[in-house]
Amino acid sequence: MTEEVTRVVPDDCLICVQDLHTRLGNRKILNGMDFSVKKGETFVIMGGSGGGKSVTLKHVIGVFRPDRGRIIVDGHSVPDLDRVALMELRKEMGYLFQSGALINWLTVFENVALPLREHSKLSEADIRDRVLEVVSLVEMEHALDQYPDSISGGMKKRAGLARALVTGPKIVLYDEPNAGLDPVMSETINRLIVDVQKKLGVTSVVVTHRRACAFTVGDRIAVIERGRIVDQGTQMEMRNSSHPLTMKFLSPHVD
Amino acid sequence: MGVLNDTGRYLRTSIEGAGYSVDLLLRSLVQLAFLPRKLRPMLDMMFAAGVKTIPVVTIVAVFAGMILALQTGIELKRIGSEGIIGSLVAISMTREMGPFITALIIAATVGSAIAAEIGTMSVSEEILALEVMSIDPVRFLVMPRVVALSLMVPILVALADVLGIIGGAFVASAQLGVEMSNYFDRVRESLLDPTALLPKDIWTGLFKGWVFGAVIAVVSCAAGLRATGGALGVGRAVQLAVIQSFLLIIILGYIITWFFYFLVPNL
Numbered sequence: 001m002t003e004e005v006t007r008v009v010p011d012d013c014l015i016c017v018q019d020l021h022t023r024l025g026n027r028k029i030l031n032g033m034d035f036s037v038k039k040g041e042t043f044v045i046m047g048g049s050g051g052g053k054s055v056t057l058k059h060v061i062g063v064f065r066p067d068r069g070r071i072i073v074d075g076h077s078v079p080d081l082d083r084v085a086l087m088e089l090r091k092e093m094g095y096l097f098q099s100g101a102l103i104n105w106l107t108v109f110e111n112v113a114l115p116l117r118e119h120s121k122l123s124e125a126d127i128r129d130r131v132l133e134v135v136s137l138v139e140m141e142h143a144l145d146q147y148p149d150s151i152s153g154g155m156k157k158r159a160g161l162a163r164a165l166v167t168g169p170k171i172v173l174y175d176e177p178n179a180g181l182d183p184v185m186s187e188t189i190n191r192l193i194v195d196v197q198k199k200l201g202v203t204s205v206v207v208t209h210r211r212a213c214a215f216t217v218g219d220r221i222a223v224i225e226r227g228r229i230v231d232q233g234t235q236m237e238m239r240n241s242s243h244p245l246t247m248k249f250l251s252p253h254v255d
Numbered sequence: 256m257g258v259l260n261d262t263g264r265y266l267r268t269s270i271e272g273a274g275y276s277v278d279l280l281l282r283s284l285v286q287l288a289f290l291p292r293k294l295r296p297m298l299d300m301m302f303a304a305g306v307k308t309i310p311v312v313t314i315v316a317v318f319a320g321m322i323l324a325l326q327t328g329i330e331l332k333r334i335g336s337e338g339i340i341g342s343l344v345a346i347s348m349t350r351e352m353g354p355f356i357t358a359l360i361i362a363a364t365v366g367s368a369i370a371a372e373i374g375t376m377s378v379s380e381e382i383l384a385l386e387v388m389s390i391d392p393v394r395f396l397v398m399p400r401v402v403a404l405s406l407m408v409p410i411l412v413a414l415a416d417v418l419g420i421i422g423g424a425f426v427a428s429a430q431l432g433v434e435m436s437n438y439f440d441r442v443r444e445s446l447l448d449p450t451a452l453l454p455k456d457i458w459t460g461l462f463k464g465w466v467f468g469a470v471i472a473v474v475s476c477a478a479g480l481r482a483t484g485g486a487l488g489v490g491r492a493v494q495l496a497v498i499q500s501f502l503l504i505i506i507l508g509y510i511i512t513w514f515f516y517f518l519v520p521n522l
Contacts, residue, residue: 103384119389
């Protein structure tokens with residue numbers, strides 16, 4: 001199955017989503033979602049709440065299975081992978097949750113170290129070095145011993161990003177990285193996403209409804225409505241787009 | 256039709272829940288190979304379940320022994336047989352009351368806390384975060400709790416047995432006029448079996464504690480992992496964990512007694 005699919009996916013495509021349809025309960029969430037992301041590219045998906053943005057990301061990482069359609073990640077057909085193969089593929093991916101989703105009874109350091117402690121055979125000293133490296137990337141060195149309950153929303157997201165990056169993933173998926181943050185912290189997170197892409201060369205998919213985020217981090221931007229992409233292109237193409245929804249989302253008066 | 260629909264939905268949910276719990280137990284057993292890497296969370300759980308519940312277990316066990324001695328002693332004294340109170344308290348505590356009251360306390364205190372903790376993790380996407388990091392929640396959360404409770408509950412049962420018998424001794428001597436030495440002679444006679452290393456009444460009680468500990472952990476983890484819908488969902492998970500634990504403790508308690516004393520009495 002995987003071999004058959006990889007033939008139709010371009011070589012430089014790390015993530016390829018084709019004609020994805022999904023129903024959750026009685027509601028159709030995805031209705032022909034179609035996009036591809038090249039290696040090293042940052043692809044932004046914009047759209048209103050309930051439009052299927054986060055559900056799309058969860059399909060890419062294999063949490064949801066589609067009713068119909070293909071999801072190819074790094075040459076693997078995600079819905080066809082067994083549990084072990086899916087776990088192996090997920091080790092190549094990082095996921096930043098809307099809330100950070102830090103384990104509340106572990107400190108920031110323990111949260112970031114968690115994937116290494118569970119999966120690698122690194123010594124405690126090597127784990128510490130690696131954690132300090134990624135924590136300094138997100139400027140969280142001062143909060144290593146704090147618990148998630150005692151840090152701000154922005155710090156939780158930065159700690160969550162450090163945890164997503166600590167294993168050196170090829171792909172990072174960002175679910176609403178700016179949600180619930182003030183404009184200054186939003187800008188900090190946007191800058192971090194750009195820094196991560198430049199320094200580590202990861203491939204990213206960013207789901208957001210913030211225009212500033214899309215224009216700061218995105219190489220290409222897509223706008224979705226009712227579970228499918230209605231417009232997509234480079235920043236320049238999207239700025240000049242005449243699609244009414246794109247104009248609405250990317251209007252400076254809206255953000 | 257509404258009642259039928261509701262009943263059908265309730266039955267389906269119950270069967271699904273039972274199936275999920277059994278699956279969780281089996282998956283925990285498979286993960287036992289990773290126990291050496293999970294000793295720290297297991298010991299933390301043993302501390303939370305064991306050391307922190309000792310005061311409650313102590314008070315309840317002492318009073319359970321006192322009540323047993325008083326209730327039976329009043330009637331026995333009327334027929335002049337108060338001398339056997341020691342035997343009654345010892346057998347009742349070790350075989351039934353010790354495991355039963357300990358398991359109820361653990362279900363209400365530790366089981367509910369496990370369901371709330373894991374339920375909160377479920378509704379705040381922390382369980383999902385573990386899965387996307389390729390960390391199996393069964394290995395990370397469930398297995399250490401199942402092992403911890405199945406080790407700790409029998410220890411607490413042994414403690415409850417001893418304290419219950421001592422509580423009964425106070426009532427027997429102070430209120431029913433039974434000599435303390437006579438009471439403990441009867442306890443020794445009824446429990447000690449010269450042919451066995453551990454008397455049957457004691458080891459069946461400890462076995463019950465082991466089963467109850469594992470069941471409370473699995474049911475509470477299952478309720479937490481299936482929690483959805485924010486704070487309300489966490490509340491429902493706690494309620495479900497306590498109700499299911501109580502029901503299973505009573506039903507399994509009966510089945511284990513029936514198995515060891517009626518089905519294979521010579522075991």
